[in-house]
Amino acid sequence: MTSLVANGDTSLVSDDSPINGTRRSGRAKKVPLKYVIPAETTKPSEPSQPPIRQNRPKRKAAQIAEQNIVPEDIGPLHEELFSSMDYDERKNYHGWVELESEPAFFNAMLQEMGAKNLKVQELFGLDDMTLSELPQPVHGLIFLYEWTNADESSDARQDCPDNLWFGNQTTANACATVALINIVMNARNAGLGPELQKFKNLTMSLPPPHRGHALDNNDFIRGIHNSVARSRADLISEDLLLENKFEVAEKKRKLTAPKRKALPTSRKKAQRETSYHYIAYVPVEGQVWELDGFEAKPLSLGLYEDSWLSTASQAIQARMLRDDSEFMSYNLLAICQSPLTTISDSLAANLACAHALEGLFSGGLSWNVPSPWKTFPDDRLAKFNLRRDQITERELPATFTSKSSRPDFDLAAARKLAEELHADQEALEAQYVAELATVQEAVEMIRGRQRDYTPAVHQWVRLLAEKGELREFIQQIDRES
Template structure:
């Protein structure tokens, strides 16, 4: 589970029959009802205390952790600790960190992760409604859905889960704060047609025959994937997570346990304890004609039904119905949701369409070139080798792997005017495909640049600047001026 504040949310209003309506989907900067806590992820203890459902005041675990640390730190050590905390962190230091930091619900971050994971033929796109129109606008095929929701006690259900079949890759969440990456991996590991980079291919090969808990452990201990997940973390983020977990462990170890004879057996679902503002990611994927719900906190996957494999959108209807049911179990109309789709990147489709258009233009040239009045330049003049390389194409690859559209070329030899018109249409088509390709590339680059900007840590510079101001007495003067105004 994750305590997150979604940048973009899909909220629902509740109809009289308590079924959320698709028209209620909206985009909002923050939930209308702010969660009481949004800065922690929980590993739920096996004992569930019978506490009140509402809290008198917000509980801030990190703030409590900071208070404990403040009491334990010796004043003489403060300067030294500040230098360590605010020092610049290098790449190796982030890779060596064994924990997982919190992630916000940001599509750009998922897209940057896919680029860093070398799964560049995939793309994450936000979905704002659960209807055919919203799904129709997604790039095809849609490989999976990532659903972010606020977990409540009402979320418990009695679905019959089953063992994980051999053709399904499902990994459990074995550590805190990893649910976003677990959901993403539970989708992309099931996309057989996608070729990954060497690190991710090695991970898939090593884990495809493991049980779900072992896959989750392999993900938790994979330095490559974990470092990408933690790529936007600063040192104080890592220290904050360590301090929080240390204090929670200390508090749990002091908790008095009831006598063994009075303890009752509980189901796996009853082990969860509701905490206000607890958000969690789960995945929905189509595999061999079946739609699966993959929740890393559940021991087993859940089969939602079947669909016609020959239809690229049929499985989305099954997943949409399941998401509606999950949302209807949460009776609070102010709860917020977020839905992301993992799709095949349009870049691949646009590149293939451009190659087909160029192959058709070359076939047209071959047919009409014998005509005395044919004066149209060869398509290779407009698309030389260096220009084709921007689309990951070569002239030899186009001629060998892509078939021309013969139906368009037919008759060009007998009607040179029609041939010239077709050549102009193909040139316009190629320019449009090129423009769409570069626009999509710019979108990907924008996402990556945004995350790269988040990775720049200005904390050391700010700390140095504030320290110089303090040494020169400027801060004391400012504080005195503020006190006088108060």
Template sequence: MTSPKGNSVKNDTSPDPLAAEDLPTTETSNDPPTGPVRRSARSKKVPANYEAGIIISGPKASLLTPSRSSRPKRKAADMAEKTIAANSDRILDEVIERMKPGEHKEWAGWVELESDPAFFNAMLHMLGAREFKINEVFGLDDELLDMLPNPVFGLVFLSQYTTEESLGEKRAGCPEDLWFANQTTANACATVALMNILMNTPDPRFGNEMQQFKDETNDALPPRRGHMLDTNDFIRGVHNSVARRLDLLSEDLILQSKYEDQHKSLQRNKRSMKGNKKTSKKASTTNKKPKKVDPDACNHYIAYVPLNGKVWELDGLEANPLCLGEHEEGNWLGRATEAIQTRMAVYENLTYNILALCQSPQVSLVDKLATNVACAQNLDTLFRLNPAWTLPSPFTIFTDPKLSEFNLTRAQVDSKPLPESFVAKTRGGDFSVEQAQRMMNELSLEQQSIETDYAEELANHDEAIAKIQGRQRDYTPLIHTWVRLLSQAGVLKGLIKSVG
């Protein structure tokens, strides 16, 4: 039979196995069809890879849904999910695993430090700068500043970072006698500020690593000093010693996120510039919004130091230091606090904190004790042959082992110069044994006071070390293992339900 359009149609008398259950029921007729036979334009080709590998033709084929494995994208996603599920426990175990001894030095980044005097004092101890101590400044009044241990070598001013324009500051080049390093990496500003003070202290006594760093950077330019500080494994390891592995990973993720945001911002700016080529310069400048201070901005440390009769502001993010002017002898803090108060007045909505790098009281106490024992030994030498002199020799009390507790030796005590006031009293012709005994009693009371203060300073130092050691302890692996055991025992669900 030929259709009106000339298409050849064959009579297929083979039974359709799906016809009885899928085709609608109609009245049967032996009459031939009166109209043209319509065929669907849909493809009769059946997709491969059906579930169970069955390929069915006919009307039923269009009702079947292909399996998830027949979709390449979905198949890749399934494989990724299975891979992540299989490796999640291993990855988590690696993340929360206890830090290895040298891992802080191997990590090339810097963690953000909080302004805690105990952390800074522990850092000074580990850096080998044990003659120094960080003290918190509770106010800029003269009475509060006088409470700081003397001498004060520098101030560390902490505030939230702002990208506002500088306050009309004119910065010249860095003088040769001033040690100043630029900050060349993120989160290192605390250590940069600390180094900008330590390296400018007169006649410092450092450990081997710090002394080597000072010798290597003395003749370098500020950017080079900053780079050498950034790549110094010893100093960076001390800075990161309070961090756990999760802190290091968090800093990596934050840095990656900042990079991606900056990259997207640059791409948007490029597209915007291409779309606005006809925009005049005048219009583009008038559309600029003023910069605002981000309330969640990160903290930034700035150092203030005296040097050769002048006060300097050392901001590692600036190319050069800022000279604040000359200061009166012994009153450089007044010039520095004036500049700090100016900053605080301009940025009223920011938070602040001030630390002072001072000489450790242990140094002055040891020096005071050596002078005391030298005076007592001088009195004992003057009246030892007098029958009325019954007091013991100071070296029977301050034996060599006892002196070593204060990092002193008998030779250091013998070479200690006597105060002029003491010499004036003892060299008089009317100086009697009774006066010498009263003076010895006063020196004995002073010795007891010095020993008490020294023991208190040692306790404060040990407390700072214990605090940073406690921060270094990571209980995350223990907690994770305990929670996993609870989950495997089926107890965790019950605990969650009882709390909920």
């Protein structure tokens, strides 16, 4: 995980995990309030009186389990819990699992959503050199940070303009995807794919809270987000954690409600739980915006002329310096145009030059340079999402036309240029293959995460228990320990 020192220095500090042991957008673990209920006892002078049974309230889940689960049901429930889970079950799950700040996960999600022209790349610094090395254009930044009580007041934010797509976060654990969608919906000429384009068309006229609600209820996007869940137990654990958190919050509210007073906006935030949270930074028509799904409105960071990244990096560094701690852990991701598109376009321009060069000199007997269509037949072009007609109808680069139109551009110069074009073709193809392997690696990482070995382990342990071997193993471990 990227860790930056909150003192203005944008260099990377080695720290593989946040200070609280998680790099997720998860909730902060908070110890529930403890209650001491005095037990009722019988008086010594009345020994014949039976003890009074204490009638403590039971948890809702425990009450339902006691009323509806009988011993005969435990076996089938275990079998169902530990059985394999298919995609439809993830899709139909109406919650959102926690998502780690892992670039491969975001890249795989973009591929599944149909935004294949976008790429997520991790940033290890905010200096000009690091930012300049990103694939261009950069459509947005996702910043993961520890949410503290130093956030700015909501009074500084503006109403969402018509040209900006901004959606609120209306459910738990969705902030990573909310930040991602807030960037993707504002990306220009990104190629969203049919599902995302349909979602954008349906939500563009809605206010931010309704956009967030539409995102929460979108089975397509939620199913892809939840594809990181390995097993049914992961989904059940999410439900249980949210239920426990709700019950703790309710108990705290009931205990503190009579004593609470109205607080200004800046102090209300100070009482929120500390957790890791994702926010987005995007450029829209010459203006830089900070999009925080927890906020009702977006925040304008001002206009920019040359590069919007410098404006966004200043805001990110200011947010880092806002915290009082000497060291905090952060993570920064950039949403860029995929290099595959750029490489494919460069290859098309190269082949267009080679085709034009062949047309100028192929009539002579001394021209023995292979045709570009022999080197790149139609099936090979298809691997780069190119067609021959796209290349032949393409406008030639100005550098080629100026060089080939010079009076001294003879056969020898043409051969030398053809060799240069061929070398560039090989280099571009190697870059394309390497970038394609990176994309495939991200998809395979998600597929590997989806491989659930729980059913196999459960079956193996059950067979050991049936054969009487499991108890012996446990006793042996106890003796050795």
